[in-house]
Amino acid sequence: MKPTPLLLLILLAGCQPASPPDLAAEAESLLAADRAFADLSVATNPGTAFDAYMAPDGLLLPRTAQAVVERAAGIAAMFGEDGDPGYVLSWQPQFAEVAQAGDMGWTWGQYQVEADGEQVASGKYLNVWKKQPDGQWKVRVDIGNLRPAAQ
Numbered sequence: 001m002k003p004t005p006l007l008l009l010i011l012l013a014g015c016q017p018a019s020p021p022d023l024a025a026e027a028e029s030l031l032a033a034d035r036a037f038a039d040l041s042v043a044t045n046p047g048t049a050f051d052a053y054m055a056p057d058g059l060l061l062p063r064t065a066q067a068v069v070e071r072a073a074g075i076a077a078m079f080g081e082d083g084d085p086g087y088v089l090s091w092q093p094q095f096a097e098v099a100q101a102g103d104m105g106w107t108w109g110q111y112q113v114e115a116d117g118e119q120v121a122s123g124k125y126l127n128v129w130k131k132q133p134d135g136q137w138k139v140r141v142d143i144g145n146l147r148p149a150a151q
Contacts (some may be wrong), residue, residue: 015062015066021102030129031096034107040041047075047083055130055138063146074142081095087115091125104140111144 033053033081041049051071054060061067068074079085091111098105106128113121128141 009093010049020100021098023098023100023102026098026102027079027096027105030098030105030107030137031093033129034093034096034109037055038093038138042088042090045079045084045104046089047079047085049084049089050075050139053137053139054142055140058139061141061143063144065102072133087113087120105129105131105137121146 001123037049037053040052050060054071054074056071057069058071058074059067059069060078062074062078065077068077075083089111091109093107095106095108095109096107106126108124108126111123111125112119123144123146125142125144127139129137130140132138
């Protein structure tokens with residue numbers, strides 16, 4: 001059976017590649033997600049923020065424990081069972097970049113830990129983000145390093 005021109009047109013229309021993502025807009029969206037993540041940490045506590053923004057299979061690399069894959073276990077390892085370690089964790093996202101496909105990206109910035117109104121630690125972080133099926137950005141890998149104390 002010979003295909004009709006209409007059938008060929010329908011088949012070809014389904015084969016058209018999707019338009020490429022607007023990487024600048026995606027990077028802005030990712031940076032906004034990291035800022036909202038940081039704002040939630042200060043407004044509530046770190047555990048609540050990480051619970052909201054970590055992917056379910058997120059990898060956390062806490063500095064005082066082994067690497068943990070799985071959001072709830074990682075939050076407990078980093079911030080205690082209730083997610084509220086009794087200190088304020090804040091950070092300032094500096095930059096975001098998104099992969100060509102628009103489904104993964106990364107952010108970096110500076111963070112501070114305050115207890116009783118005093119800064120007790122600070123450092124840099126790098127988060128790898130993955131866009132979820134619903135279009136939200138979630139942290140897939142959280143990495144931080146502690147700035148050495150002044151000598």
